[in-house]
Amino acid sequence: MRAARALGRRIAVRTALVILGVLGLSAAGAFALYGWVFENYPDAVASPQAWRPQSVDYVALASAAVVALIGATVAGLQLARRLVMPLASLSGAARAIADGDLSARALAGDRSFSETADLVDDFNLMAARLETLAADMTTWNASIAHELRTPVTIVKGRLQAAADGVLPLDREMILTLLKPVDALGRLIEDLRVVSLADSGRLQLRLTPQDLAQRLDDVRALVGAEAEAEGYPITWTTPATVVVCDGDRIQQAVLALIDNVRRHADPGPVLVSLTADERFAVIAVEDSGPGLPDAMTQSVFTAFKHGSGENGGTGLGLAAVRAIAEAHGGSAHYLTGARLGSRIEICLPAVLQVRFQITHAAMDLSKIEAVPNPGMTTPY
Template sequence: RMALVTLAVLGLSAAGAFALYGWVFENYPDAVASPQAWHPQPVDYVALASAAVLALIGAAFAGLQLARRIVLPLASLSGAARAIADGDLSARAAAGDRSLPETADLVDDFNLMAQRLETLAADMTTWNASIAHELRTPVTIVKGRLQAAADGVLPLDREMILTLLKPVDALGRLIEDLRVVSLADSGRLQLRLTPQDLGERLEDVRALVGAEAEAEGYPITWTTPSTPVVCDGDRIQQAVLALLENVRRHADPGPVAVSVTVDDRFAIITVEDSGPGLPDAMTQSVFTAFKHGSDDTGGTGLGLAVVRAIAEAHGGSAHYGAATGLGSRVEIRLPLVS
């Protein structure tokens, strides 16, 4: 752009000098030196001065325009940066007429950074409120029962202790889920990767929850062929248990299917339930922490976020879709052994 401005000024100067000499040749031919004369004549000085003035005016005009296009966006960016530093994360810079791509790109990158900061701050506020809400319920239960026992209203017997263990266990699961999601989001979730057979690992899960799930009205069909992968077996079991707990909390009683299949690149663990599934508006955020599928089931909203975190830590992914009929289908994809 600066090269174009320079060429334009030079062209204007040359055109002005050409026009001046043409006028002199036409009206005062004797004022012009002969071609053999080496010393400039007065008319030459006038031509040079006129060309210099024209060039100076053109350069000043072009410089002012260029400076305005550079300075205005940078001034807007500086003001937005000061506003963000003062706590106004909604401040944005204006790119002006975008005639300078470099300045416009700088402003766009700044605005993108500011948008991400604002989103992170809003997410942090939501997280803090959600964590406080989820912790409050079990703590309130434990505190109320202990206070009743201290006042002699309820006996502190074995039955009471077993009752108090349930909210304490819920607190433990909540803290572990928060730990997994936080470590995964920061890229610090450590895995103990060893050769594993997914079929055997899911059979262990079956032994843990199969009978209890059937007693609650969720008979599970297991299709778990031998499938070698390199993974953290305990974390994979944790993810599958989280999926089955999600089914128990949010799905209607009915058949559940757990299966392992493979394609060219991945081993796929699939859990399908009998419905009612999720509204279309929730399918894009189903793996986001503290997103609840319903308001009356008592979940923490962390189960599927944990599933996603564990899958992605293995270099895989988690996917939600509609199952056959009205149910939900969640897949965990893990890279196959190369």
């Protein structure tokens, strides 16, 4: 505030000096004009002796100067207050944020000057986003620590029991230990995908891929296990070729199925693949109960979904969206025909070939990728 008061005084002094300068120039200009008239048109006006200033004229001139100075000082201080107060508030809020108080905000004052008011509003918007980012980072750190701790604790406990001779370290034990290790690997990869996508550095290996074959690989990985847990999956996957990163697409579908096994009620699951000349859509639909309306807007936001008693962070769904958007597509949450959750991955058909021949007769290496610009999402 000391700097603000000093700036206000400087504005007031300079305003007063301007007023004095204007008065001085006016007086000098008047005398110069009168002198020119007296010299060139002596008969047009009274004698110069009659125009000579008297003491009363000097008093009136001095009084006018004093009144002008007072008015200029008051106007300058008012101008300084309206201009300086938002800037001083902005400076104080910036220092507070630099010291770690992300809740600090600047005041725009009476908004007499729209430029300074807009500056304060933009600063407050930036501060709000910084505060949200810091809060999200804290949540991320806590959630990641929790998710990493769970499989590590399971593995450590089993290995400790095996080391103490309580449990045998046989094939069944090793298979049991592989499950939390696999979960840990998927969590790390999902976190990596989301982080790379947020920084704009998620790279894809785009090649012609038969999505049906990729989904068959997913079925071989999780189909039997999901059915054993009460989630029999029906696969409707006609042969469809698009240019995409097949590994990333598999990762996204695995994340959707894992999300069903974590949060949906046991029941039939439908995995479908549909396509036309513009889009290929992979959909995973469960048997319910679906999500409350309040959660549907944040379903693809990391650590905003799935924090209930069934575990999970929503990180897998965030990775699904990141993968879809990296392909130039999108991910959407819908209500399925059985009132369950239906999540769709929409991929733009940069190249898409539908065929009715067997996979063995298909030579994907001979397919040439052709860009398809100007594409818009169907949603």
